[in-house]
Amino acid sequence: MRERAAVHPGAWWLWALGLGTAATRTTNPLLLGLLVAVSGYVVAARRPDAPWARSYGAFVRLALAVIAVRVLFAVVLGSPIPGTHILLTLPEVPLPDWAKGIRLGGRVTAEGVLFAAYDGAKLAALLICVGAANALASPSRLLKALPGALYETGVAVVVALTFAPNLIADVHRLRAARRLRGRPDRGVRGLLHVGLPVLEGALERSVALAAAMDSRGYGRTARVPAAVRRTTAALTLAGLLGVCAGTYGLLTAEGAGYGMPVLLAGVAVALAGLRLGGRRTPRTRYRPDRWGPPAWLVAGSGAAVAALLALAADRDPAALRPGVVPLVAPEFPLWPAAAVLLGLLPAFVTPPPSPPSSPVPSPSPAVAAEEPQ
Numbered sequence: 001m002r003e004r005a006a007v008h009p010g011a012w013w014l015w016a017l018g019l020g021t022a023a024t025r026t027t028n029p030l031l032l033g034l035l036v037a038v039s040g041y042v043v044a045a046r047r048p049d050a051p052w053a054r055s056y057g058a059f060v061r062l063a064l065a066v067i068a069v070r071v072l073f074a075v076v077l078g079s080p081i082p083g084t085h086i087l088l089t090l091p092e093v094p095l096p097d098w099a100k101g102i103r104l105g106g107r108v109t110a111e112g113v114l115f116a117a118y119d120g121a122k123l124a125a126l127l128i129c130v131g132a133a134n135a136l137a138s139p140s141r142l143l144k145a146l147p148g149a150l151y152e153t154g155v156a157v158v159v160a161l162t163f164a165p166n167l168i169a170d171v172h173r174l175r176a177a178r179r180l181r182g183r184p185d186r187g188v189r190g191l192l193h194v195g196l197p198v199l200e201g202a203l204e205r206s207v208a209l210a211a212a213m214d215s216r217g218y219g220r221t222a223r224v225p226a227a228v229r230r231t232t233a234a235l236t237l238a239g240l241l242g243v244c245a246g247t248y249g250l251l252t253a254e255g256a257g258y259g260m261p262v263l264l265a266g267v268a269v270a271l272a273g274l275r276l277g278g279r280r281t282p283r284t285r286y287r288p289d290r291w292g293p294p295a296w297l298v299a300g301s302g303a304a305v306a307a308l309l310a311l312a313a314d315r316d317p318a319a320l321r322p323g324v325v326p327l328v329a330p331e332f333p334l335w336p337a338a339a340v341l342l343g344l345l346p347a348f349v350t351p352p353p354s355p356p357s358s359p360v361p362s363p364s365p366a367v368a369a370e371e372p373q
Contacts, residue, residue, distance in 0.1 A: 014299035032122060087109065174194045236270060
């Protein structure tokens with residue numbers, strides 16, 4: 001399967017953002033676990049063999065760390081949730097009067113810990129969905145698909161998004177090289193010997209990227225009338241404010257009535273501003289990605305999951321947000337779970353990833369930079 005038959009990268013991001021939006025509508029650990037399982041299955045089925053596609057595991061570990069930190073804060077700093085099931089009692093540190101409402105130590109209840117775990121799991125699921133988008137969407141192809149007005153911002157975002165995957169790939173290659181040479185790759189000593197070549201490789205990539213951007217005329221703009229510039233700025237600012245207000249309305253129960261209309265109006269105004277702003281950045285695209293039927297199905301499946309979970313949160317909030325006072329086991333709502341399973345559609349309607357062009361990857365400058373001891 002040729003690379004040109006791959007799904008548009010924007011469709012993968014819309015699918016992942018749909019799953020992430022669904023994760024913000026519930027704290028039910030069963031549904032959140034199902035969302036994570038759906039994203040993991042799609043990543044396992046459609047992730048290409050590329051360095052930037054290997055960051056999914058790092059996002060999973062980061063999500064687990066988020067849950068651990070959230071629970072740790074609830075244990076050390078206390079929780080606003082009242083509880084009667086005391087797990088342990090920590091020594092409490094007396095604080096001055098200006099720190100009222102904050103405590104260090106004291107009683108740790110099962111209700112407070114469980115509430116913190118539910119809250120951390122929601123953010124963890126959102127991070128894993130973002131990691132799925134990073135593993136499925138090519139950053140370079142996503143940059144090519146951006147409108148001209150967002151090109152410079154897109155370059156900065158793409159460079160930031162590819163830093164972590166390339167860093168992880170360098171660490172894996174360096175550890176493998178050290179193991180083949182019979183040297184330790186774990187512990188403080190291994191970390192010190194791996195860190196310098198990784199930083200050197202990151203610096204070399206930065207210099208090469210700067211040279212490539214300079215040779216391609218990065219930052220060059222065209223002359224446009226002042227009226228067009230002012231209109232572009234006004235439309236873009238108004239559109240972004242509308243998108244922010246609409247998104248806030250969708251994520252809160254009070255703004256359910258105005259959230260979607262304001263969001264759609266903001267998107268329309270922002271797109272008009274971006275279209276005008278594209279005149280300042282004349283650029284061409286070589287073989288641009290097409291938004292075909294698979295892309296519509298991928299993006300639509302994520303949007304359907306988000307819409308159905310938002311509807312379920314309004315219809316049956318007790319099932320999607322289980323309480324902790326009193327302690328009850330979370331329910332497994334059937335039709336919201338069936339809605340989450342719609343997120344598996346990309347694993348069956350998209351083409352499989354292209355096989356790697358060469359079974360033996362070329363060594364990175366970071367691996368070559370390590371000298372034998």
